[in-house]
Amino acid sequence: MKHAVDVHVGKRIRHRRWVSGTTQQQLAEQVGIKFQQIQKYETGMNRVSASRLWDIAHALNVDIAFFFEGLNEDSMPADLNGMPSDIMTDKEALELLRSYYSIPEDQRRRLFDLARVLSDAA
Known part of the structure; x- marks a missing residue:
C-alpha cells in the first residue's frame, strides 16, 4: 500500500524533473539507477531512501526540503476557483x-x- 508521504515526495520529484526538462532516463543515469525505478518513485510505489533522495536532489539542483514542501494538509488549498488541489500533478x-x-x-x-x-x- 502506498504511503501518503511517499506519494507526495514522488510527485515533487516528477514536478521538479518536469520543470527542469529532465527525462526519467536522464535522471536515472545521473543517480545510477534504471528509469523504471524513477517511475516507481514518482508514483509512490517505491519509497525513496534517504541516500537516493540526496542523489536526486543533487541531480535536480534542489534542497532535500523541496520534496517535502506542501506536505502538511492544512497548508494545501482544497480548490482555488476550479484549479486542481494539487497543481503539481x-x-x-x-x-x-x-x-x-x-x-x-x-x-x-x-x-x-x-x-x-x-x-x-x-
Whole structure:
C-alpha cells in the first residue's frame, strides 16, 4: 500500500524533473539507477531512501526540503476557483509553466498582466 508521504515526495520529484526538462532516463543515469525505478518513485510505489533522495536532489539542483514542501494538509488549498488541489500533478499546468519561463522577462511580464486582466474579466 502506498504511503501518503511517499506519494507526495514522488510527485515533487516528477514536478521538479518536469520543470527542469529532465527525462526519467536522464535522471536515472545521473543517480545510477534504471528509469523504471524513477517511475516507481514518482508514483509512490517505491519509497525513496534517504541516500537516493540526496542523489536526486543533487541531480535536480534542489534542497532535500523541496520534496517535502506542501506536505502538511492544512497548508494545501482544497480548490482555488476550479484549479486542481494539487497543481503539481497537472501536466498541462506544468507545461504552461515551463513555456512561460522560456519567454523573455519583459514579454513574460506583459503576458502575466494580460492573464490577470482576462481572469478578472471572466
